[in-house]
Amino acid sequence: MYNFLISGAIACAAFAILMLVGLPWWGALVIALLLFGGAFLLIARQVTKKVMAVMETATKDLQAQRVEKAIRELKEAFKYSRWQIYVEGQINSQIGTIYYIKRDFSNAFPYLEKSFPKNWVAMAMLGITYMKRNKQDKMKESFEKGVQWSGKESLLWSLYAYCWTECGDNGKAKEVLERGLKKLPGDPKLKENLAALTDGKKMKMRDYGEMWLQFHLERPGVIAKQAASLAGQKRRIIRR
Numbered sequence: 316m317y318n319f320l321i322s323g324a325i326a327c328a329a330f331a332i333l334m335l336v337g338l339p340w341w342g343a344l345v346i347a348l349l350l351f352g353g354a355f356l357l358i359a360r361q362v363t364k365k366v367m368a369v370m371e372t373a374t375k376d377l378q379a380q381r382v383e384k385a386i387r388e389l390k391e392a393f394k395y396s397r398w399q400i401y402v403e404g405q406i407n408s409q410i411g412t413i414y415y416i417k418r419d420f421s422n423a424f425p426y427l428e429k430s431f432p433k434n435w436v437a438m439a440m441l442g443i444t445y446m447k448r449n450k451q452d453k454m455k456e457s458f459e460k461g462v463q464w465s466g467k468e469s470l471l472w473s474l475y476a477y478c479w480t481e482c483g484d485n486g487k488a489k490e491v492l493e494r495g496l497k498k499l500p501g502d503p504k505l506k507e508n509l510a511a512l513t514d515g516k517k518m519k520m521r522d523y524g525e526m527w528l529q530f531h532l533e534r535p536g537v538i539a540k541q542a543a544s545l546a547g548q549k550r551r552i553i554r555r
Contacts, residue, residue: 317398326351362399404431415440435465439474446478466498470523
């Protein structure tokens, strides 16, 4: 990582110079550490600005339906991963999420595998992918990383529980929801889903709206019926 190496070189050079001019070793060390920290933060800030600029451009392209262009731009930003830690994971998260939303699951998977753990959407998509591949241990590992960093996300806990129900283990699903309620006491959606499982019913995920739909766990036929129903409601409203 270039940032660490450059900052370290500055600190070492400063330490050596200060020792040569007769400064006590402990004083030279303190100044060297301060210079290391200052240089590291300065370089990190500059790299972050460049990465954010690329992501903003990619977001605009996505909004304009220029999906492939957005992906190309994000891939070009990998060059900044040599400068700053976590940049590679953040870019992988973005690319993997885009492919997943497009339903290009085969291309999404290798990027989601290398996602930044703090990106809970990418972690959930990775967990769902493992669930569909019947790799429950990997599914659990992915969701656990997600809830470790993003324990305040209600949908993440519900998705984790939902995947356990898809694996036929309602007991583990309820345990997940109970853990979620410890992080989010009184959350209505988590409480409703826990009550549903306790009563032997299915979880209700549609209350999460479009955020739920982007994970593609609803069957296409169900989504089509929902769209048709909404269209019919709109027509009735217009006629009135």
